[in-house]
Amino acid sequence: MKATFVARFVTNVAFSFVVLDIFTIFVADNRKTMQNDNNITLLEQQMANNEDICCSCGNITSFPQAFFDRFHVTDVGIIVCTSGSFSFTCEGVAYQVATGETAFLSHGVCFTVTRHSADCSVVIILYRVDSIRDILGNTVVGMKFMEFVNPKACRVMHTGHEDELTHYSQLLAAGNGDANVFALNERRLLLLSLTYRLCSIFRALSTDGDNEPSRKLETYMRVMQLIDSHYAEERGVRYYADRLCLSPKYLTMLVKSVSGNTVQQLVFKAITKKAVSLITTTDKSIKEIADILNFPNASAFGTFFKKQVGISPINYRQKGG
Numbered sequence: 001m002k003a004t005f006v007a008r009f010v011t012n013v014a015f016s017f018v019v020l021d022i023f024t025i026f027v028a029d030n031r032k033t034m035q036n037d038n039n040i041t042l043l044e045q046q047m048a049n050n051e052d053i054c055c056s057c058g059n060i061t062s063f064p065q066a067f068f069d070r071f072h073v074t075d076v077g078i079i080v081c082t083s084g085s086f087s088f089t090c091e092g093v094a095y096q097v098a099t100g101e102t103a104f105l106s107h108g109v110c111f112t113v114t115r116h117s118a119d120c121s122v123v124i125i126l127y128r129v130d131s132i133r134d135i136l137g138n139t140v141v142g143m144k145f146m147e148f149v150n151p152k153a154c155r156v157m158h159t160g161h162e163d164e165l166t167h168y169s170q171l172l173a174a175g176n177g178d179a180n181v182f183a184l185n186e187r188r189l190l191l192l193s194l195t196y197r198l199c200s201i202f203r204a205l206s207t208d209g210d211n212e213p214s215r216k217l218e219t220y221m222r223v224m225q226l227i228d229s230h231y232a233e234e235r236g237v238r239y240y241a242d243r244l245c246l247s248p249k250y251l252t253m254l255v256k257s258v259s260g261n262t263v264q265q266l267v268f269k270a271i272t273k274k275a276v277s278l279i280t281t282t283d284k285s286i287k288e289i290a291d292i293l294n295f296p297n298a299s300a301f302g303t304f305f306k307k308q309v310g311i312s313p314i315n316y317r318q319k320g321g
Contacts, residue, residue, distance in 0.1 A: 052131035057173035059121040070110045075128040077105030084120030088113045091153040109153040123166045168194045220258040231270040237263040272308045
């Protein structure tokens with residue numbers, strides 16, 4: 001009798017644990033489904049509001065509805081496939097993305113998701129580089145990076161940085177609802193970091209092998225390094241061409257093909273960016289700034305600044321930038 005009671009008790013306890021396990025799994029799956037739905041809803045709201053940054057909070061198991069009908073990529077589009085697979089068309093070409101691969105979508109393209117497996121999960125990041133252009137370094141500011149390094153409408157590849165891109169998505173989404181100035185600046189810096197990570201990825205890919213884009217990119221990077229060091233003293237193309245043992249005409253043509261700007265325009269952009277920083281973050285006089293940037297006098301600096309920015313240095317300072 002006692003043995004039967006103990007056996008029944010053990011059986012009931014075991015059954016209770018099984019039920020508890022099933023319930024726990026059910027609750028976890030339900031929470032996961034709700035979180036996934038919330039993430040997709042948040043992403044669709046960001047897209048509908050035409051926000052500068054639209055991203056999933058990590059993995060989601062389906063796509064925004066807009067992706068199924070020729071979605072237009074405003075600037076930068078990243079879709080990381082973390083499990084399963086999906087297919088899409090972009091500018092008339094069909095692509096398939098498998099687990100561990102990333103689809104990079106270029107500025108201005110349209111794409112349509114045509115199929116995704118039942119176990120598909122993805123990380124999505126869409127953003128505009130213009131939203132952080134004022135804090136980008138001169139090399140990236142002056143460069144049509146995505147268009148030059150990734151001239152195709154899109155590229156599907158395994159980068160080895162998929163986990164990092166997923167983490168960026170989580171961090172960018174985390175502070176999305178917080179409108180205070182610190183949270184906004186934190187998101188901008190995260191986006192800045194992501195942009196440099198993408199530049200690093202594409203640069204590594206573009207320099208893999210001896211080809212013309214690779215050589216052009218390396219020369220451009222060397223020019224920008226020289227400009228960053230000498231823009232205040234050297235403003236003519238000949239100085240930079242001589243340093244690189246190239247003719248001014250060839251260097252101008254090469255730099256323009258990469259950035260859309262001449263060497264002198266890139267130098268002027270670097271000077272202007274430094275001038276704006278000195279005007280807005282220091283109490284130095286306009287004459288002192290002119291001296292730092294090697295202008296003959298404050299008047300010459302004022303004429304240059306107004307031509308580049310549209311207003312005088314004094315008015316720019318008074319308006320707070």
